[in-house]
Amino acid sequence: MAYDAWNCGFTGRLASNPETKTAGNTTVTKFRIARDKSFRDNNGNTQKRTVFHQMRYWGSRGEGIAKAFKTGDRVAVSNPEFYSDVVGEGNDRKYFTGFENGELFHMTAPPKNTNSSEDASGDEAPL
Numbered sequence: 856m857a858y859d860a861w862n863c864g865f866t867g868r869l870a871s872n873p874e875t876k877t878a879g880n881t882t883v884t885k886f887r888i889a890r891d892k893s894f895r896d897n898n899g900n901t902q903k904r905t906v907f908h909q910m911r912y913w914g915s916r917g918e919g920i921a922k923a924f925k926t927g928d929r930v931a932v933s934n935p936e937f938y939s940d941v942v943g944e945g946n947d948r949k950y951f952t953g954f955e956n957g958e959l960f961h962m963t964a965p966p967k968n969t970n971s972s973e974d975a976s977g978d979e980a981p982l
Contacts (some may be wrong), residue, residue, distance in 0.1 A: 864933040865890055865960065884917025886910050888930060888948040891973055910935070910954055920959060929962035 866892030875884040888908045896902050910932070911919055924930065935954035 864931065864935075865908070866929070866931045867891075867908070869924055869926050869928045872926050873917070873924055875921045876919055876926060880911075881914045882918060884912045884921050886920075886924070897927055900972065908932075908954055910959075914958075924959070924961070931960045933958040933960070 867888040870887040870889040873884045873886040875882050888910055890908070891903050892906045893901055893903050911917070932954065937954055951979075956961050
C-alpha cells in the first residue's frame with residue numbers, strides 16, 4: 856500500500872451510502888463521491904463528465920460518517936490522502952485507488968435549533 860499526501864479538496868455528492876465493515880481490530884467505512892469535471896475537447900468545446908472518487912475512513916470516524924451521511928448529500932472533502940492498493944498476483948492482480956482520511960463536511964447548513972437560544976451557525980465540525 857502506497858500513500859501520497861495531497862493538499863487539496865473537492866466537492867460533490869455521495870453516490871452511495873457509506874458501508875462499514877470490520878477490518879481486523881477496527882472498522883472501515885467506504886463510499887463513493889461523484890463530482891462533475893469540465894474539460895476542453897480537441898475542438899476546443901467545453902465538455903463535462905462525472906468522476907467518481909472512492910473514499911474510506913477508519914474506526915469511529917468512519918462509523919460517524921455512516922450515521923450522518925447518505926446517498927445524494929452534498930459534501931466537501933478537505934486534504935484527503937490518496938491511496939493505491941494492489942491485491943492478488945499475476946493475472947489475478949487488481950488495482951484500487953481512492954482517497955481517505957480527509958475532513959468531510961455537509962454542504963448545507965443545519966436547521967436552526969428551536970429548542971434553545973443558540974443559533975445554528977452553519978459551520979459544521981468535521982467528523
